[in-house]
Amino acid sequence: MANPTAAMLVIGDEILSGRTRDSNMHFLAGELTRHGIRLMEARVVADDPAAIIAAVNALRTAHDNLFTSGGIGPTHDDITADAIAAAFGVGISHRADAMALLQAHYDRAGLEFNDARKRMARIPDGATLIDNPVSTAPGFTLGNVHVMAGVPKIFEAMVASVMPQLTGGAPLLSQSLRVERGEGEIAAEFGALAAAFPDLSMGSYPFIQNGAHGTNLVIRGTDAGRIDAAMTQLAALFK
């Protein structure tokens, strides 16, 4: 049975300007792989409604799941919730359950639940909330789109909330072999091995260490026995 698929959309000017280096994509990629969900594509777009709406609609229709990060805070540049509502053609309003969660949070902290903070309770119609154990302001799931915060600690907690509810697949397994030879030297035999195991995916990743060329050879698939068989042949070729 084919593994479910996913895409990710990172939203934020700060990534594209080079101010911030995104870490959420790499984190999500690892989590999805463990859950047997294949990450097929990722995109980064600016804080621009048209760009967000176009990307959301392209990715949510092409894949089983779409995960977004960024743009759900209280400031003027936080426009993701509105863009998601527009992408789905649904309304958006301050929702009672989200308002109650936030009111209690700010009461406990002795802080005013002001209009900016109330913005974080604006949720598109028909969505379910995603728990935020770090700072309370919820993410949400609408259809197959999971909308999460950009702050890595909060993003990671939200992924942990969402993951158990998703339909996973057979875990995506991998084994790798490090060889102290350049790619050009191992390419022919490695390519022949890949052709002999069409059910597996094989990749080669060159590195340079202390001026010497080496290559990490990676075999990926869902059948542990087949991966073992291929690894045995690979090790025999290049040991």
Add this chain to the structure above:
Amino acid sequence: MANPTAAMLVIGDEILSGRTRDSNMHFLAGELTRHGIRLMEARVVADDPAAIIAAVNALRTAHDNLFTSGGIGPTHDDITADAIAAAFGVGISHRADAMALLQAHYDRAGLEFNDARKRMARIPDGATLIDNPVSTAPGFTLGNVHVMAGVPKIFEAMVASVMPQLTGGAPLLSQSLRVERGEGEIAAEFGALAAAFPDLSMGSYPFIQNGAHGTNLVIRGTDAGRIDAAMTQLAALFK
């Protein structure tokens, strides 16, 4: 005058599987910002010809420049050059100047210039080569698409080769202010300031440090005087 625009396409299963954390996008974002070129969008796709071709054609028509990383080595999973040729509808062959560069390189190293290594001289018709001072195998520019290696050290050297040939714009400047208050507390005044300076872009980036909420406020634009004026008001608001 509006700044030129760019997109980036990262090609590679290893990024989407979570094996490797991409660093090239962040590096390129910083370089483009310094050269006054606005990075509008980035995508990551797998080693899949259809996915690469679709992304290349979408991004090269939407932006002034497209930069790709990954998939130009000697192994079976290196399919970027063929995908670029297909995207442009042009032929691809072992090119004499690239063959000569590589032949000399492997002669110097005392290594066989085998068929796998010759693959790295396959260049789409009409392209110009991008110098690779690290390991010789060239990248190439075809139309407004700059095709570069995935290994960060080589990618960065190729960016340095390409950048002086691009049409830049006014440098994209930014200043930032760190405040020890949560976003919800500064959102109203910061939003009002952003509305008063519609020619500038203002973003707020929350952080949590030692359990306390703080925010980095960033002002971006191309007019240093306007940025200074906005920063003066910002500092007065939140000092």
